[in-house]
Amino acid sequence: MQEQILQAVQEKGAKTVGLQVPEGLKKEAGEWMQELEKNGIQVYTFISPCFGACDLCHEDAKELGCEVLIHVGHSDIGVETDIPVLYVEYQSELDISKITEKAGKEIKETIICLTTTLQHIKQLSKAKEILEEAGKEVVIAESGTRAKYPGQILGCDPGAALNQEAEAYLHIGTGNFHPLEIALATGKKVYVADPELGEVRIFEDEKDKFLRKRFAKIENSKEAKKIGILLSTKTGQNRKELAEKLKEMCKEHGKEAQILVTNHISPDNLLGYGFDAYVSTACPRIAIDDADNYDKPLLTPQELEVVLGIREWENYKLDRF
Ligand code: SF4
Known part of the structure; x- marks a missing residue:
């Protein structure tokens, strides 16, 4: 490098x-x-x-x-x-062939949409071949609004996973966030091939656990009177119009709301302001990955809509750009 x-x-x-x-x-x-x-x-x-x-x-x-x-x-x-x-x-030096072969044996469905993150993207066509040899029909879909390569997904852009034909998804990568965004965006089964752990798993229990946790946060926020709308000054995370729209939305539904501007959203930055709940308009991962570090609920814009009664819980979605 x-x-x-x-x-x-x-x-x-x-x-x-x-x-x-x-x-x-x-x-x-x-x-x-x-x-x-x-x-x-x-x-x-x-x-x-x-x-x-x-x-x-x-x-x-x-x-x-x-x-x-x-x-x-x-x-x-x-x-x-x-x-x-x-x-x-950055491209990982980890060879994903073995884990893809293993996935090919464990996946029951025939039409598979394949996704990964940037670090493995150059190996994705090789993974496709391996799965095809295992009898699968493999789709690598065009990326969405922000990701650069077909099959690449980002925490703010699951576009490459929005394929109508796929019977199931195979995500090659580590962690839970990307499988979660695919599962919630598509409602279909997601297999995860983790090249670091060398394991293939079905992403299912984590999704239910996640939804239970978020439901509790939403319920806890329904009585909130003062809501802080967090606006990031990072060039690629700044959604001023969305922050203003959410502020108006809160007011129309009887809640007091203020826009709080920062370059770095952290629990320390929020100390002492006295809001009952916060909504992040910055990177969609912040409200999900970091929520447990905050003593007040930290919500996504879509979760705020559920709190205000604008969106049904059954229509729960993760935030995206
Ligand atoms: S907004 Fe979040 S997920 Fe999107 S590129 Fe930035 S850090 Fe990554």
């Missing part, structure tokens, strides 16, 4: 660059900095946490005189920037 970064910067002819690396790749960043400096390139490394290509520090980099921002780990999701951004995509 070091050579890839240097080559990309040299091709641009940049002499001063900003460098932004995600959590999992910080260790390597020191070597990349050294290599760039050795080649006469001035580097400013941004160390604030960064979880996606929605969070580009292009304005600060421009202020520092950077000609280019190197953003490592994520694919371009189409955020407009003040300076050019070099996206250095």
